[in-house]
Amino acid sequence: MTTKSLSGTQARRWAALGMTAAVLVPLLAACNSKNENDPNNRHTLRIGTMYGSSQDESYFRQQYTDLFEFSHPNIDIEIVPAIDYTETQFDQTPDKPQPDPVEKVKEIMTGDNPVDVMILDNPAILGELVQDNLLKQLDPLLKEDKIDTNDYVSAVIDGIKDQGNGQLYALAPTYSPSALFYNKKAFSKAGVEVPTGSPTWDDVFNMAKRLKTGTGKDTQFGFAFNPYGYGNGYYDVVNYAAPLQLKMYDDKAEKMTVNTPQWQNVWTTITDLYKNHVLPSNEDLQVDQPAATDKDVYNPYLNQPFYNGKLAMVIGSYSMINEIETYNKNYQKFKGMEPLDWDVMPVPTFAENPGVSSYIYLSSLSAINAKAQNPDDAWEFVKFMNGKDWGKLRSRSSYDMPTLKEFIKVKDGMSYNIDAFTQVKPFLSSDSFKQQELQQDRPNLSYIDQLAQVEYNKVIQNQKSVKEALAEFETKGNELLQRIKLNPKGQLDTSGILDDVYGGGGAVGGGGIIKPLID
Incomplete structure (x- = not known):
């Protein structure tokens, strides 16, 4: 594996600092010419994030808000994380449930002092917020300001619309194709x-x-x-099959749903490629x-x-x-x-x-709270974050691709089909947060993932056929689900199911709908 001198996060931070320096002078000049720094007209724009802390707020500001504040000197930015991870960083209570990110986001959007803008790092939450009528539709604002969505990568726009019943409730300045x-x-x-x-x-x-x-x-x-x-054969199956939205168990986590022709086809396809050394x-x-x-x-x-x-x-x-x-x-x-x-x-x-x-990733989606106290400035920020000035700067990134098509260019001195990166939409599961709620109530559902790996490995090692392994997965899984229902948290008795591999124990995490795993 190649050893890099800078991590991806470090590289992004240096890039952000460089971009800030590159545009600081002209932006300041523009601000002074408008004479907007009127102390009697100052107001605050509250921006919500899914995760954060006071320690990393400066990085977030470098990435998203510093340039906006320079160009709008009468607006003060307040960053409000839905989950401050430092609050549980040193919590030593083993069975204490982790905060629900969806509910935490909703709290800062609906409280006495709601945030104006919400930056979503997990795009799957967008559909949940739209369904609860917590976001302002952007289509009328785009039309009023004559912003043409055709200027953006259509796969990104369509992917966002999929979470908004065909309407736009957020924009993203970059994505990771x-x-x-x-x-x-x-x-x-x-x-x-x-x-x-x-x-x-x-x-x-x-x-x-x-x-x-x-x-x-x-x-x-x-x-x-x-x-x-x-x-790893099993995790290759997980990522490969994600868009098919096959479930390992039903919505109540009471019955396995893996012994089907669809699951058999998925397992057979990948295992045959491994066994024939194609993979x-x-x-x-x-x-x-x-x-x-x-x-x-x-x-x-x-x-x-x-x-x-x-x-x-x-x-x-x-x-x-x-x-x-x-x-x-x-x-x-x-x-x-x-x-x-x-x-x-x-x-x-x-x-x-x-x-x-599932290999196309969206993050940094900017949306306006339907209950925003400062909706005009919120729209100004969303426009700026997804506009041409900021888009030009973000186009210099070596890690993310700009969503504005005019800034998507082949790297100097190279030749390749750059359109290949813009043709496919991101997969966003409509059931992901229902599953997340179920997993939070029953964290021992992670043992189902462990059982899946055990049974899949038996196929790879020629101990069982795919059909036999899925039948055993179903039988053992049904027994495991009943034990999990009675004991959703803490130490679980897995004797006769996983004890030969894990000694009756295992890690907590996992899921019911097969979904992409990100390194």
Whole structure:
């Protein structure tokens, strides 16, 4: 795995500081020319966040509010976190329930002094707030100010509208898309044509089978779910199947729902790819390192199959472009490495749910509280945060893509299909918060996830067929659900179910609807 000198968060902080410096002078000049700094006309704009604390407020301000305050000197910004995580940081009560983020957000939006703007890091909460009539619809405001939503990436706008019954209740200045990166040399050598448009998962898996060549140490694998190739079969299933919204148990968490043709197809698809070495397993990617000498240069790409030519296709985030650029500038320094001739196509989606992927992430959604005490300034802030001035600055990010289409450009000195990053909508589960409430009431539901891993591993290890494993998962799961119902929290008796693997214990967390897991 490549070792980075700066973490993603650190890089974003330096980028934010750089952007602030770049525009500070012209913004101040503009403010002075308007003579808006009237002490008799000062007012406060309250901005809510899902999580925060006084310690990291300065970072949030650098990211979102400093420039707005410079350009609107008569407005003071107050940051109000729904959950101050420092309040429970040192809580040593093991069974104490964690605060419900949905309810906490609603509290700061409906209290005696409600926030004016809400910044949502979890977009799935948007639909919940819309359903409860807590947000102001933005479509009339956009129309009045002649802001054309066609200027934004349509996949992002449509994804947000999906949470608002076809209407816009929030905007996002950036998003984190992924794409399917592929090795052009591998495609050419295998005689595989690159599909036009957005491929389905079946398209990708069929190509992967044709791209897989060789055996043992000479194997070139067809596809992997992440750039490093390393995978865990069960969690690959989780991310892959998320848009299908298959449930492991019913809405009351009383009966398993896994022994179905749909689940059998999902498990069979991924396990067959692993067993046929189309998808690399962790064991497949073990590389025997030669004995190092003082003259040897450490090769961080030796165990990265997409860079060393052993992997034809991989799902990677937008920031992977930077990593490829670094590799192609430095590959000569490492013995046996070749330049990477690559391009991207849109991430695959299901034919049953086309154009939607769990590998597209939305965050920093800005919405106006329906009960805002300062709605005019709230709209000014949302406009600014999602406008062209701020969009131009955010377009310099190496990690996120701007939602304004005019700032989406191929990186200087490179050539690739940048439209591949804009074709697919984010998957947002409509039932995610119902499941979250259920899991908070019964945190021992995490044991169902653990049981899923145990049964799936039996398939990977050829101990059971998929059909047999799902039947056993159903039987043991039903017994486990009844025990969880009687004992939803604390230590759970898992004898006869998980005791052979976990000794009767396990971690708390998990879920009922299969949903994407983010590293």
